[in-house]
Structures are given as C-alpha cells and as structure tokens.
Amino acid sequence: MIYLTPRPEHGPNGEGPGAAGHVMSVLDESGRPDPKTDPQLDLALVKRMYVAMARARSIDQRLTRLQRQGRIGFHVGAEGEEAAIVASAAAMRPQDWLFPCYREVAAALWRGLPLQAYIDNMYGNANDLPLGRQMPDHITGRDVHFASVTAPIGTQITQAVGFSWAGKLRQLDQVTGVYFGDGATSANDFHAGMNFAGVYKTPTVFLLRNNGWAISVPSSNQSACERYADKAIGYGIPAVRCDGNDALAVYKVVDSAVRRAAAGGGPTLVELLTYRLGPHTTSDDPTVYRDKGAVTEAEMRDPIPRLRKYLAGKGAWSEADQQRLDEEVAHDLQQAITRAEEAPAPSIESMFEDVYERVPGHLHEQQAECVAGPRAHKRH
Amino acid sequence: MPQMNMVSAIQDGLRLEMAQDERVVVMGEDVGALGGVFRVTAGLQKEFGQERVIDTPLSETGIVGTAIGMALNGLRPVPEIQFGDFIYPAVDQLISEASKYRYRSGGEFACPIVVRVPVGGGIRGGHYHSQSPESMFIHTAGLKVVCPSNPFDAKGLLLAAIRDNDPVLFFEPKRVYRALKTEVPEGDYEVELSSCKIVREGTDVTVLAWGAMLLEALSAAEEVRSKDISAEVIDLRTLWPLDVGVIADSVRKTGRLVVVHEAPKTCGFGSELISLVCEKAFVHLEAPPRRVTGWDTPFPYTLENEYLPLAHRIVPALIETARF
Ligand SMILES: Cc1ncc(C[n+]2csc(CCOP(=O)(O)OP(=O)(O)O)c2C)c(N)n1
Ligand SMILES: [Mg+2]
Numbered sequence: 001m002i003y004l005t006p007r008p009e010h011g012p013n014g015e016g017p018g019a020a021g022h023v024m025s026v027l028d029e030s031g032r033p034d035p036k037t038d039p040q041l042d043l044a045l046v047k048r049m050y051v052a053m054a055r056a057r058s059i060d061q062r063l064t065r066l067q068r069q070g071r072i073g074f075h076v077g078a079e080g081e082e083a084a085i086v087a088s089a090a091a092m093r094p095q096d097w098l099f100p101c102y103r104e105v106a107a108a109l110w111r112g113l114p115l116q117a118y119i120d121n122m123y124g125n126a127n128d129l130p131l132g133r134q135m136p137d138h139i140t141g142r143d144v145h146f147a148s149v150t151a152p153i154g155t156q157i158t159q160a161v162g163f164s165w166a167g168k169l170r171q172l173d174q175v176t177g178v179y180f181g182d183g184a185t186s187a188n189d190f191h192a193g194m195n196f197a198g199v200y201k202t203p204t205v206f207l208l209r210n211n212g213w214a215i216s217v218p219s220s221n222q223s224a225c226e227r228y229a230d231k232a233i234g235y236g237i238p239a240v241r242c243d244g245n246d247a248l249a250v251y252k253v254v255d256s257a258v259r260r261a262a263a264g265g266g267p268t269l270v271e272l273l274t275y276r277l278g279p280h281t282t283s284d285d286p287t288v289y290r291d292k293g294a295v296t297e298a299e300m301r302d303p304i305p306r307l308r309k310y311l312a313g314k315g316a317w318s319e320a321d322q323q324r325l326d327e328e329v330a331h332d333l334q335q336a337i338t339r340a341e342e343a344p345a346p347s348i349e350s351m352f353e354d355v356y357e358r359v360p361g362h363l364h365e366q367q368a369e370c371v372a373g374p375r376a377h378k379r380h
Numbered sequence: 381m382p383q384m385n386m387v388s389a390i391q392d393g394l395r396l397e398m399a400q401d402e403r404v405v406v407m408g409e410d411v412g413a414l415g416g417v418f419r420v421t422a423g424l425q426k427e428f429g430q431e432r433v434i435d436t437p438l439s440e441t442g443i444v445g446t447a448i449g450m451a452l453n454g455l456r457p458v459p460e461i462q463f464g465d466f467i468y469p470a471v472d473q474l475i476s477e478a479s480k481y482r483y484r485s486g487g488e489f490a491c492p493i494v495v496r497v498p499v500g501g502g503i504r505g506g507h508y509h510s511q512s513p514e515s516m517f518i519h520t521a522g523l524k525v526v527c528p529s530n531p532f533d534a535k536g537l538l539l540a541a542i543r544d545n546d547p548v549l550f551f552e553p554k555r556v557y558r559a560l561k562t563e564v565p566e567g568d569y570e571v572e573l574s575s576c577k578i579v580r581e582g583t584d585v586t587v588l589a590w591g592a593m594l595l596e597a598l599s600a601a602e603e604v605r606s607k608d609i610s611a612e613v614i615d616l617r618t619l620w621p622l623d624v625g626v627i628a629d630s631v632r633k634t635g636r637l638v639v640v641h642e643a644p645k646t647c648g649f650g651s652e653l654i655s656l657v658c659e660k661a662f663v664h665l666e667a668p669p670r671r672v673t674g675w676d677t678p679f680p681y682t683l684e685n686e687y688l689p690l691a692h693r694i695v696p697a698l699i700e701t702a703r704f
Contacts, residue, residue, distance in 0.1 A: 073681075134681055136681075150508070151507075188441060215414065216412075222437050351680050351686065362676060363675075
C-alpha cells in the first residue's frame, strides 16, 4: 500500500502522549494558510526557506544528470522532501546541532555549508573535506554543526542522543536534531536511542522523515504501527505528526520541539509525512516496485510550488524572482562543478591519514609501499 | 549448456532448491518486489509467493535472528544481508547464537541457514559498500564461510550450502556479479563445500585467492609467464573449514606462497593461511610467504583502485617471491 497524506486535520500544536490523530498543517495544496494554525512567520524567513528548497531541487536535478553522464559516481536525491529537510533545519538555532541520515544535504547547506564543499564531495576530489574517502553525498560539517554522514541505517540516532545528553550534562543551551527515515525505525538504534532519550530526558528532536519508502519497501509494510509517531508512546516521549510537505507546519512543530527541549522538557518525536518523489538513489529503479500513479498523485503535494504559491499570494515572489533564482543556481552550480572537475584526486598519502590521530608505524610502512608501488591502470 | 553470470547462476540455484524443497524461504530487505538491490532474487516472489520470498523490515538482527528461529522449527531460511557492510547489526545473532547453537545444546539443535552476503570492492561503494568481513566469521567456531569466484561454483556451492546442516555465510563478490559469464548446468549439481580448486597449474609459486581477487590473481599469473615464472593459482571457494591439504601439497611443490585478499592485511585470512602453510610445509619454503591485501585503512572511495590488491600489485609480489 502506498502512503497517502491524510487530509490534514486541524488540531492543537500536537504534542501529547503519542500523536493522537492530528496532522499539523498550515498550507493547503494551493498554498493558502489556515488562519487557525498559521505561525505568521516573518516573510523574509519564509522566502529564505523557499530559496533553499528550490535550490536543493535544482541541485538534485543537476547532480542526477551528472551521474547519468558518468561525471560523478552516485547521488542520493531528496526530491519532494525539501520542506521536511529545510524547514526543520531552519527551526534549529545557530548553537544547535544536526545528526543527519544521508538525504539531508540541504540542511547542511541551510546551515552554511558552502556549495563548493558539497560539490567537491560529490567528486571525491582533493578539496573534499573527507578527501574522497566517502561516497558522494556523505558530507561532514563540523563548522555548521552537522555531524558526518554515515551509511549504516540508524547509527546516528543513538549518537545524537548521546550528543544532546552531553550538552545537558555540560549545561549547554544546545538542542540536537537527528534525521532518519521510516525504514530506520526498524533498526536497533532507533529503539535504543528513543529509550535513552526518554529515560534521561535529553534535549533531542527526533526528525522522522516518513517518505513512504525504504528503497522498495513501503512504510505500510515496514511496521504494523499505522502512525509511526505512536512508537513514541512506548518510550514515554511526546510525538507530533506533521505534513512534511508544508514548510510552515514543519517549521512550527520543530520550532516548538526545540523550544521545549531547550527549556528542559526533553525529547520529541516529530513525524514528517512526506514522499520520496525520485528513486532511492541513482542506483535504484523504482519503476520495478511502485506505481507511476502514486508518484503523480504525490507530485500534487510537492512542497515547492506550494510554498511558492504562498509567497506569491503575499506578493513576495514573482516570475521574475523565480527566473533570477534559477539563473543564479545554474551559475553557482556550473562554477562549483567546473572547479570540482579541475581539482586533482586526493593524494595517495592521504589514504593512510586520519585512521588514527597520528599515523602509526605499520601504516607509515604501508603508505611508503603504496606511494612507491605500481600504480593502478585505471584512472580515478 | 546455458551461459550465466553470477547473479543468474545464484538465482537459478535458489529457484531450483525452492521448487524442490518447500522448506526453503528467502528473506531480507528489498528481496521481494525489487528482487534485491543486485536483482539476485528477481522474479522469485512472483513465482513462490510472499510467504516464501519475504520483504522484511530494515533490521539485520531481525532478519538473522528470525531466520535462526525458523531453522530451529524446520525451515531452511536463506536470508540476504543487502551489503556485507551492514551485517554488523546481526553479528550478535551470528557469532553468539547461530555458531554455538549446536555446540551448546549438545547437538540437540542445529541452525541450517545460509546467509547470502554481497561483499567486496570495485563498485565505487566507499567504506560502507565495499568491505570484506570474512575473517571475523572464520574466527568464530561453528560458522562455515564460502566465497565463489565464478557462476558455476556459485550455483553449486549455494546448493551444497542450503543442504548443509550448519550455518553458512555465503559471500558473493559484487565485482564479479555481472563481470563474466560461464557455462552453468541447468539442473541440480553441487560443488562440495570445503574443496579448493587448482585453477591454474604451475611450478614456481602458489597463489591463494578467492572471490573477485581470483580473477586478478589469474591475470597476474598470466602476466608473469612472460618472465618465465610459472604460478599455480588455487581458488579457495570455501574459506572455512579449509581444504588445507591441497594448499600444503601445492606449496610443497612450489616452495613459495603468495596470498591475495581484499580485506585489510592485519588479522586478514592471509595471516591464518600463511601460518597453516608454515605449520604443514615449513621445510619446503624457499621464500618468505607474501600477502597482497587491502591496506590497514577503511575502504576509500576515490582511491579504491589503489586500495585493492589488483593485478598490478600482485605481479611484483609474484616476481619477488619467485626470484627470492
Ligand atoms: C544497517 C543497514 N542496512 C541496510 C542498508 C541499506 N539501505 C540503505 S538505505 C535503505 C532504506 C532506508 O530507508 P529509510 O530509513 O526510510 O530512509 P530513506 O532512504 O527513505 O530516506 C537501506 C535498506 C543500510 N544502509 N544500513
Ligand atoms: Mg523512507
């Protein structure tokens, strides 16, 4: 069965034991705000969120083309999930931290990761901060309070709980958000992380991107729990469900979870109901396992046009603005891609560094052997 | 005889055994509708239904733990771990449970499961889609560890593994999956577990390899022929329990040994193989045994061809060992 956004019901802010039946929403599909739930966000902020979401979409599309052309090896896109990602990041404060899954590059860009750093990572070149050691889209962003991306599902969840717990023990005014997917709720670390967070009342915001799919497995088969947010009940953690394609609603629920955590109120599970419009990654072919119809239907709830209509309705966004933005993104991307393609591959020496703080004797030996040794015929 | 790649050969083996033994069930992440991310189980769910080809929730401990339970209750589960790099959430079930069930119950219970695990590098997968975790499972008493290098062996070993009454880790080299086709018999046949195969006879140096590195070892052996070095290449096929006799006999003949594997050097299976050869054929050795392996670093993305022990690194090791 395919996940369908339930017709959003109006409700209170949502927190309570479990998620009740409420799905927080502000914007309808044509971008009209509901006066009962509208957080009345500053238009400049909404515009920044929109720009970040639209940029993320263009970046995804360009990177997918680069992958098809064989210029990069791989890409994980987030098409359709931009509101869930950008608006949740936007609701975190500068001193807060994010622990990502692999689909939230737009959150790092929102927090200030330079586009060039991201594109260098996509090419795994010598300018890439992790020196081409990880696959594309596996970024790291200490400066922007963004932990290093990992592939094993769920491991970041317990780590984020520990991180926020340390913040609490050190009496820092700091909240940690952790992203993960619907599939990740089946992983051990989700249960351990939720349990610890509940027991120690850590300032953690669990950002569950329920995009309907874990590769080919629909979220309805991943768990017998109809509402993923209800999983929080078992850990004594409040939860809220939110239309994850509604940037204003996402901002509103995450903002209130951050405030609660910062005030000592403990963790919240935020279920962001969204939809993975694209393939799982460029390695995936979703036509094998899902109906085109479901995707077409989900496209109607695309978060980007929805927010654009909202802004246009306020007189804050025009066709000309859109054109300027599209040109600007294309230009920025082209520049970053050109630079990334001109950069050399990481040095052979670098392969042996950062395994430990100091390169130990045995790795020094192997490094020397590898540098002196015969080279692979294949280019990297 | 039909030509098959390794993906089709494994699928053919699964289909055959599922048709003739209704106790066999396939389970794992994305193995059903998608047919696995490598398409090894493609079509099986359509053919055998959702109760025998099961798309599980995303939990490796769930997959292996429930497979053990099913095996205890009369089924023959063939769970798939999507990538070897994601087997770690299941190691408790494998190392503490599957491996010890027979022993700790005085033989009352057995765990006849075959855990299929795509492994190895060369597909631009970075550290989490490239590793070769065989050593830790070989080190665990009670597990059998298999790693075919070609489609024919893959099908025959798989059938033998499913029929074996002990838990088997069946490592499938991703790099080989679609890299070559060989003749694969249509019907039933087995490749005996714990049987090595001399795939190229030679007199000067013995080369041990398995999985994707077997092809590299063979191309290195071909390359050094022009230097008048005759390399004997042995495909281990089953890593544990090992057919050590064939290896020791070969080294007694050549007096020289080179072991190739993708996993890091330290505590890699090469260490054990060399120790075994030293124990059994020390006086025949005419040169120090050599390892050509992955480096002792995490598996890198961009520099993977510098990391892997490909032919360009095996060739000089063969020459130096032969001329020592
Ligand atoms: C422990 C582990 N098992 C399997 C995988 C392979 N894998 C990568 S992504 C994925 C699905 C994840 O789905 P979800 O958590 O919903 O996140 P989404 O991709 O939808 O954002 C799987 C099975 C993995 N990365 N880690
Ligand atoms: Mg998902």
